[in-house]
Amino acid sequence: MSVRHPRTDDRGVSLILFAATIGTLLLFVALVIDLGRARSQDQVNDSVVDDAALAGAANIGDEGDAQVACEAAWAYVKANIAQPGFSLAPDCSQLAGACSASTARTASVDIDRQRYTFVHPVPTDHQLMGSQPTGDESATDAGCRRFGVMVTDVSENIFQQGEIDLASSAVAMQDVTSTSTGGGGGSPSSLVLLDPTGCLVLQALQGGHLTVHDNEGIAGSVHVDSDASGCNGNQPVIKVDGGASINADAVYRVATGDDAVDTPHWQPPPTWDQPVDEPHLRQPADDTWGPAIESLHDRWAAGSGAPEGFRLWSAYIDANHPQFSDECNINNPNHIVVPADDWYINCPDGLRFTGSGRVAFQGGNLVMEGPIRGENSIPVAMNCASGSLPARGTPAEVASACGAPNGDSVVVARNGRPFVFTGGSGTAWQQTFAYAPNGTISMGQGNSIHWTAPLGGDFADLLFWSESSEPIVFEGGSSLNHLEGTFFAPNAPMRVRQGGSLELRGAQFFLHSFDIRGGATVDLYPDPDRNLPPDGGSTTTESDGVSLIR
Amino acid sequence: MTEFQAEAEAGTDERGAALVEFALIMPLLFMLIFATITGAIAYDRNLAVSYSAQQTARYASTLSLLAFDESSQGGDANDTVQLDEADAWLAHVAEHVQSNSERVLTADAPGRHICVAFVPGTEDDAVGFDNPRRLLLTTSDTPTPADYSSTACVDDEIDTDIDPGHRVQVRLQRDDEIDLVLFGTIDIDLSKQAVSRYEVDLSLEAAE
Numbered sequence: 001m002s003v004r005h006p007r008t009d010d011r012g013v014s015l016i017l018f019a020a021t022i023g024t025l026l027l028f029v030a031l032v033i034d035l036g037r038a039r040s041q042d043q044v045n046d047s048v049v050d051d052a053a054l055a056g057a058a059n060i061g062d063e064g065d066a067q068v069a070c071e072a073a074w075a076y077v078k079a080n081i082a083q084p085g086f087s088l089a090p091d092c093s094q095l096a097g098a099c100s101a102s103t104a105r106t107a108s109v110d111i112d113r114q115r116y117t118f119v120h121p122v123p124t125d126h127q128l129m130g131s132q133p134t135g136d137e138s139a140t141d142a143g144c145r146r147f148g149v150m151v152t153d154v155s156e157n158i159f160q161q162g163e164i165d166l167a168s169s170a171v172a173m174q175d176v177t178s179t180s181t182g183g184g185g186g187s188p189s190s191l192v193l194l195d196p197t198g199c200l201v202l203q204a205l206q207g208g209h210l211t212v213h214d215n216e217g218i219a220g221s222v223h224v225d226s227d228a229s230g231c232n233g234n235q236p237v238i239k240v241d242g243g244a245s246i247n248a249d250a251v252y253r254v255a256t257g258d259d260a261v262d263t264p265h266w267q268p269p270p271t272w273d274q275p276v277d278e279p280h281l282r283q284p285a286d287d288t289w290g291p292a293i294e295s296l297h298d299r300w301a302a303g304s305g306a307p308e309g310f311r312l313w314s315a316y317i318d319a320n321h322p323q324f325s326d327e328c329n330i331n332n333p334n335h336i337v338v339p340a341d342d343w344y345i346n347c348p349d350g351l352r353f354t355g356s357g358r359v360a361f362q363g364g365n366l367v368m369e370g371p372i373r374g375e376n377s378i379p380v381a382m383n384c385a386s387g388s389l390p391a392r393g394t395p396a397e398v399a400s401a402c403g404a405p406n407g408d409s410v411v412v413a414r415n416g417r418p419f420v421f422t423g424g425s426g427t428a429w430q431q432t433f434a435y436a437p438n439g440t441i442s443m444g445q446g447n448s449i450h451w452t453a454p455l456g457g458d459f460a461d462l463l464f465w466s467e468s469s470e471p472i473v474f475e476g477g478s479s480l481n482h483l484e485g486t487f488f489a490p491n492a493p494m495r496v497r498q499g500g501s502l503e504l505r506g507a508q509f510f511l512h513s514f515d516i517r518g519g520a521t522v523d524l525y526p527d528p529d530r531n532l533p534p535d536g537g538s539t540t541t542e543s544d545g546v547s548l549i550r
Numbered sequence: 551m552t553e554f555q556a557e558a559e560a561g562t563d564e565r566g567a568a569l570v571e572f573a574l575i576m577p578l579l580f581m582l583i584f585a586t587i588t589g590a591i592a593y594d595r596n597l598a599v600s601y602s603a604q605q606t607a608r609y610a611s612t613l614s615l616l617a618f619d620e621s622s623q624g625g626d627a628n629d630t631v632q633l634d635e636a637d638a639w640l641a642h643v644a645e646h647v648q649s650n651s652e653r654v655l656t657a658d659a660p661g662r663h664i665c666v667a668f669v670p671g672t673e674d675d676a677v678g679f680d681n682p683r684r685l686l687l688t689t690s691d692t693p694t695p696a697d698y699s700s701t702a703c704v705d706d707e708i709d710t711d712i713d714p715g716h717r718v719q720v721r722l723q724r725d726d727e728i729d730l731v732l733f734g735t736i737d738i739d740l741s742k743q744a745v746s747r748y749e750v751d752l753s754l755e756a757a758e
Binding site for chain 2: 012013014015018025029036040043044047050051054055058059068071072075076078079080082291292294295298299308
């Protein structure tokens with residue numbers, strides 16, 4: 001019997017298989033390239049809209065005419081996407097004429113696969129504003145001082161509404177804080193409250209006492225920005241009650257408004273013997289630090305991982321203090337002296353020092369994923385050149401032991417607060433600026449700090465910058481606290497509680513609102529060398545600064 | 551010869567066929583692999599060039615020219631920005647490019663061009679010169695491309711009647727190639743330009 005075997009002639013099979021798979025392979029290659037291009041385009045768009053929005057905001061005309069602003073923004077788009085030869089342009093005449101702050105006008109143009117849309121005004125509830133804090137949005141013309149740019153992908157592809165977001169947008173504004181920093185003789189104000197519409201913006205209750213002293217011939221003053229349009233009933237903007245007091249040479253009312261509406265809310269507090277000053281018009285604050293903050297944010301706060309040139313904290317601990325197995329939880333540090341350098345601390349829950357001991361960073365800069373936590377009264381000193389500090393001392397003693405720093409330092413807290421001290425610690429942060437995009441400062445019972453701002457550089461005289469709305473709390477205030485420089489947290493309310501006293505010479509606060517009670521005492525002293533310079537009391541409303549707000 | 555024997559002999563003839571076919575396919579396969587690897591490297595460099603240009607333009611737009619005024623330590627009431635200050639500023643910005651481009655634009659990079667320029671607008675008189683000022687760093691023997699503006703880095707076509715502000719231009723280039731092994735190479739030109747409006751109010755700074 002003959003057996004028929006199946007044919008074994010498989011010549012050419014490899015070629016056939018290769019031909020069959022090469023198509024699939026090329027499809028995947030094309031997919032990866034397309035995805036990469038889309039991501040790359042998204043990154044480029046982010047940059048293009050930033051530049052365009054800034055140029056647009058800088059060219060908003062009188063009465064809110066934005067035709068030229070639109071043309072300027074388009075010119076920057078063209079310059080940055082570098083596609084010469086096309087003659088298409090948005091119809092910027094759509095943005096011409098007087099502005100109505102609540103009605104957005106748009107002009108669009110499609111170039112290749114991208115649609116560029118220019119928006120003016122940008123009302124507070126516009127999609128471009130997203131979750132942007134309201135800031136000075138009570139001003140009736142706030143929307144008219146904003147200019148927005150969007151770019152969206154309009155091509156017919158699988159990513160159009162798919163897994164990746166190909167839309168970029170930016171909003172720029174002609175000014176940021178819209179407040180006067182001076183007036184009444186041109187003195188720097190020690191307390192500038194920026195709640196744009198609210199009542200009870202400045203409160204002293206239950207035995208709380210706020211005093212703004214004159215200093216070196218400079219009058220002590222407070223500026224309050226609210227136009228009282230958001231008040232309920234007969235609530236006042238400034239309230240003093242329950243044996244409390246507010247004392248200052250002057251309290252300036254910054255906002256303009258309908259006197260018939262807001263004046264009843266602006267009666268002088270009963271225990272206050274100084275009349276409220278005549279209204280001062282809003283005007284842009286000196287944008288002294290804005291561009292530097294933006295640059296700092298891009299370089300060190302945005303993104304992830306260690307910024308270029310920064311050394312890893314984990315490697316330092318491994319090499320120098322191997323007894324600590326977890327570089328984020330240092331128990332009983334004894335006396336750690338961290339040499340001056342730029343350190344990246346990757347501890348999302350915070351870098352905790354517990355038990356007993358003391359820690360000194362001798363200088364340089366810090367970029368941190370979480371706060372520095374000094375627990376059980378462990379002092380963690382910043383910019384402490386000598387590295388020598390007492391285990392338990394007052395902040396002034398710690399500062400004295402550290403000696404004069406070799407230069408200025410910057411601390412960036414990417415998430416939350418820059419530091420949390422508990423257990424009654426006293427520490428010193430010298431010539432150090434702290435930037436916390438998402439958090440503020442709180443000092444618990446018995447904890448205190450001697451904190452001074454840099455003396456030079458981009459952040460000279462700036463102590464702290466945050467646009468977070470997290471409340472700033474000083475509890476059981478200690479007279480040992482010393483803050484010297486400008487504390488800029490325009491969206492954060494400040495609360496001082498539970499007895500004790502804060503005597504702050506040279507501190508200047510930009511806050512959303514201020515509330516002191518429970519027997520606490522705050523004494524402020526203006527310092528012309530360390531506080532934001534005044535504008536001379538000018539009442540012009542002209543805007544001269546442009547900043548990216550989103 | 552039986553049918554079985556004939557088939558067995560035919561089977562013997564196919565030995566090595568897969569090897570021969572693989573030898574035929576291998577160059578194509580290697581070309582694909584090498585092209586993918588070198589293409590990915592080139593793409594990564596392209597991203598670095600692009601990112602560096604954008605970031606440098608934004609950085610420079612917030613960097614005060616008066617900070618480079620050694621004579622007046624930051625400026626005085628009558629200070630204006632002079633050419634030597636602008637040149638020091640440009641050198642600093644160019645250094646920023648090199649330190650932020652992930653070693654893609656080092657001095658020995660083929661066909662490297664780093665061009666940074668300050669283009670004065672008309673909105674204030676704190677700048678003491680009218681024409682654009684630029685700094686162009688190239689790899690030795692690399693000619694300047696013909697499409698460069700004569701005094702700036704790019705002809706950005708921004709009319710000062712529309713926007714009177716000063717501008718910062720950054721244009722970065724370098725050569726690269728995708729290796730196709732036996733099939734040669736594909737030369738590519740990585741380039742990116744960025745133009746930002748200068749944000750520092752020099753008049754205000756000079757007056758302080």
